[in-house]
Amino acid sequence: MTSHVTRPGPLGRVKWAAMRGLLGSVGRLSEGVRVGYRHGFDSGTMLDYVYENKARGFAGVGWVIDRVFLNAVGWRGIRARRELLVATLDGEVQRRRRRAARQVFVLDVAGGPGRYLQQLIAGLPRGHVRVECRDLAEAGLRQGEVLARQQGLGADVLAYEVGDALDPKPPASGAPDVIVVSGLYELLLDESVIQGSLERLRGMLAPGGVLVFTTQTRHPQLDFIAHVLPNRNGELWEMRCRSVAEVEGWARAAGFGEVESAVERVGLFAVTVARG
Incomplete structure (x- = not known):
């Protein structure tokens, strides 16, 4: 395909x-x-x-x-991607907690409302994790804040901030243990932009930190999406699929020593874990 x-x-x-x-x-x-x-x-x-x-x-x-x-198959893949992503993040937080019994700091650089981040927090004991969710779209961030308040999640556990995922600023509260990039690299056509992002994010991680990111490996409706659906900029939404081997190679070139991926059950998206 x-x-x-x-x-x-x-x-x-x-x-x-x-x-x-x-x-x-x-x-x-x-x-x-x-x-x-x-x-x-x-x-x-x-x-x-x-x-x-x-x-x-x-x-x-x-x-x-x-x-x-x-x-639609793409949306089913998106929901399966979320399940795999939350399970992966939960495993990384637990792994970090076993190594050092302290709160784990997770930074999501393009999280939107961050519903999956709230799901992650809800599945962990209170105090195990602190999350900062960033996005350029303020409407999504405000929506996420409302959802978080409804679940009793204060800013001490889940904070929302406006931020550019491709030009990220280091968090004021210190280097993150885990950085998440979900649903962003799938939207980028310029591979050099993705490679540059991987390098910058590696430099932001705490020692021994991990980057978790998603990519799209295939999609049966690429043409329909590119010729029918508008993106957030009002232009037709064109995507590009990439193999697991390709994106893992980019992560290793960015300096990550241990890289592994898993594909969600629908078979459209991969979640990659890259450790420094």
């Missing part, structure tokens, strides 16, 4: 234009489709809606469209 988008001919352009028109009209009966058009189908707010996985829409037709939308 190709990892790149196919450029359509004249008939293909007509087909994709018709699908854009259908999704932008009838499709808006679905709450998920409306969220995608409002914030971008690649946004943290969109992913949070996918994570919640509760169909909503205008009357019965909208609900049905939304359920079909949420059941």
Whole structure:
């Protein structure tokens, strides 16, 4: 399966234009489709809606469209990625706690509302972990703060900050033990940007720290997404798939000594653990 988008001919352009028109009209009966058009189908707010996985829409037709939308293979892969990511982070926090009985500091540089971070915290004894969640989209951060308050999570446990994942500032509270990059590298077409990010994040880690990041290894709907769905910038959303071997090679080139990956159960995304 190709990892790149196919450029359509004249008939293909007509087909994709018709699908854009259908999704932008009838499709808006679905709450998920409306969220995608409002914030971008690649946004943290969109992913949070996918994570919640509760169909909503205008009357019965909208609900049905939304359920079909949420059941798309890519969104099922996203939810499976979250399960694997949370399990991986939980294992890394527990590993760090066994080595040094102190609170583990986790920094997520592009977490959006951070629903999976709240899931991680909820599964650990209070005081085992402290998380800082960053994103450029303030709407997602504010949404995450509301969700955190509803679960009784204060800023001492989960703090939200505006920040650029590709130009990260060192946290004022010290070097993180674990840095998370989830759902970002899948959106970047320039491989040198990813490689530069891996190098910068390695330099931010505490001694013996770990970077956990996700990548997309394949997707059966690359062409549909690239020709129909707008991203957070209002442009058509083009993605590129990459092999596990390729991204692991980038991590080793960035100076990480121990690198290993696992693919989620749907088979679209990998979660890679890179230790300094």
